[in-house]
Amino acid sequence: MATQGIRRWESGALAHAVSDPFGQGPLPWLRGSEHYFDGTGQVVPWYVDPDAEGLGAREPGSLRLPERPDTPPSPSSGPRTADDVRCQIKGFAPDHAVAPGEPIDFRVTVDPPQPFTIDIYRIGHYGGDGATLLTRSPELMGSRQPAPLVAGRTVCCHHWWLSWRLPVPPAWQPGAHVAVLTTADGRYRSHVPFTVRDNRRADLLLLLPDITWQAYNLFPEDGRTGASLYHAWDSEGRLLGEEDAALTVCFDRPYAGAGLPLHVGHAYDFIRWAERYGYDLSYATTRDLHAGRVDPSRYRGLVFPGHDEYWSAPMRATVERARDDGTSLVFLSANTMFWQVELAPLPSGDPDRLLTCRKRHSPGRSALWRERGAPEQTVLGIQYGGRVPVPHPLVARNTGHWLWESTGVTEGEELPRLVAGEADRYYPRVPLPAYDSRILLAHSPYRDDTGTLRHQETSLYRAPSGAWVFASGTFAWSPALDRPGHTDPRIQQATANLLDRICKDP
Known part of the structure; x- marks a missing residue:
């Protein structure tokens, strides 16, 4: 397929890009090696040939998937963000929040199979860098994980096997963390956000909105199976709107695109500022709040x-x-x-892994808090x-x-x-x-x-x-x-x- 230009297409993130005109903010491992599009914080890996047969018949905002993978960058140019079609390297952590001394597991797929590494960063001010490197994994053997499970519009990767288990050192400072996944050939990279929480007394408790992050997650943005509470795909690869979106999404899957949630940078902005000026912060997530751990x-x-x-x-x-x-x-x-939502366990019993929001297109009462008598x-x-x-x-x-x-x-x-x-x-x-x-x-x-x-x-x-x-x-x-x-x-x-x-x- 010709690569005459990059077209901004309507993904779950980009369709809502007007809602987040700020991107992600400073992340030290991205310096000089990423090219973001329109300030959305998402890399757009899709190449469109305007003269390709059948393209003119597609609806505005639809996309044409590449018939072969893009030419990978040379290692000297720095890694490029993995896409959701090939999933050159993508991963997630089933437990998005852990306490110091507990292990955090990473499930990672690599295509083609090859070794990879995981660098763990903690978000903070750190002299303006925005984060600091805490540890690096040994070289890990990467393999191609099974295809995501799809039930209706719900996509789940719970069946992916364990790639690396990191015991979080008790001395680690709680906070927002990002695992940066990089293939051994230096060509591709992706991200896994997670939280190290604590329950000590503090002046302020910061609550990271992981429930809302998952509501926007369209993984995989592959033109076929990915779905969020906003979008899904039809059989022709066209992006559908909210009436055809998922009612239930699963936390056990990577985040689409670069692997960082839409709007995540807003939380990072506050963290950098508050830690710079010495506010006494503890950390948790909204799922911790839901589960009674706060x-x-x-x-x-x-x-x-x-x-x-x-x-x-x-x-x-x-x-x-x-x-x-x-x-x-x-x-x-x-x-x-x-929106009012419900959280439920997976069939395996793992708690709070399924997020359901019964929006207007579903049977029963609206899920708007204001329409349920609780504005x-x-x-x-x-x-x-x-x-x-x-x-x-x-x-x-x-x-x-x-x-x-x-x-x-x-x-x-x-x-x-x-x-x-x-x-x-x-x-x-x-x-x-x-x-x-x-x-x-x-x-x-x-x-x-x-x-x-x-x-x-x-x-x-x-x-x-x-x-x-x-x-x-x-x-x-x-x-x-x-x-x-x-x-x-x-x-x-x-x-x-x-x-x-x-x-x-x-």
């Missing part, structure tokens, strides 16, 4: 640093109890707590309003409030490009949570996909228990903390004001 009474605040759209009933109940018992809540994104505004103080196709300024309000102290922000000042991706707002006809005080700290006009004028708002209220509940109402808040090209010192100071107040309150 005791909110051990923390002054729970921080949700990235896009966190999919919530189970146990997650929400735990967070509401935490707020009512005095633990503060910090939501640094938008469109939070939108997200009753927790957040605001709720999802719409998508923001082009970044707009965040317009500051009530700038005499302590959150804006020392930022230099004046009433009505516009902070450029800080309303982006998706936006929340206050709905006057929707119930509010109980509060002792409440304030809106931004009121920002923007135009949605249809050109309709809408507005975004940022909310802060104090619950009767004394807990603070902050919701930024925009995807751009976390990137403004530590994303090169997007940082804003005013947002950094406002966030510090908030966290300092939470951590120092008696």
Whole structure:
């Protein structure tokens, strides 16, 4: 097949790229050897021949798969990201979160079979590098794993055999980690994110949104079998929309594309900034929250640093109890707590490996929290309003409030490009949570996909228990903390004001 150009095609990530205009952020092992497309953080490996027979008959946004593998890069040019058709090297960790002293298992497929290595990085500031190398595996023998199991639209790789078991040293610092998989010939690379959690007392508990990450995962993006809660493929290789997407997805599979979840960079932004300035952080995932492994009474605040759209009933109940018992809540994104989901075990009995969301196209009641009589505004103080196709300024309000102290922000000042991706707002006809005080700290006009004028708002209220509940109402808040090209010192100071107040309150 001719390689006359690279065409941006509608994958699960790229179809929602407008929601994540920031990419992944600084990752030291990617320097100078990757070429991302349109800032999505996803490599697009598809080559399209405009003159190929039958291409003109395909619908806009469809793709034509290559008939033979692309010419691999030379080792001197650095590894290229593996794709989901050949799966030159792809993997996952069945237990996405482990405690120090516990083992983490990696299941990896390599095509063609050859040795490979795994480098383990921990995400943090590290002098601006964004991560540090902790350990490297010995050279491992790679083999081609069986094809994914497919049941309806659900894709599962639970049957892949163990490739490497790493006992996490007890001395390792908890946090967000990435395993970088590289073939021995130096040509291909992929990633496996995982979390080292802890349950020690700390000022703040960071909750990584692995449930939402999996909802967006279209693995394998192969034009045949991959499915997410947003997309699936038809028999002609065309990408289908939400009405034909999966109702259930499995955690036991790699992430599509580069192996890093869509929106993962938002959490990494907060981590780099917070660790740089010495905040006392513990780490867990939203599946830990769902499973009851989080005791909110051990923390002054729970921080949700990235896009966190999919919530189970146990997650929400735990967070509401935490707020009512005095633990503060910090939501640094938008469109939070939108869909209600269920988690179930695999037939093997492994718990919380199947994620189900009964969206509008499925039988029964809608899975929208707001349509089940529990709108997200009753927790957040605001709720999802719409998508923001082009970044707009965040317009500051009530700038005499302590959150804006020392930022230099004046009433009505516009902070450029800080309303982006998706936006929340206050709905006057929707119930509010109980509060002792409440304030809106931004009121920002923007135009949605249809050109309709809408507005975004940022909310802060104090619950009767004394807990603070902050919701930024925009995807751009976390990137403004530590994303090169997007940082804003005013947002950094406002966030510090908030966290300092939470951590120092008696």
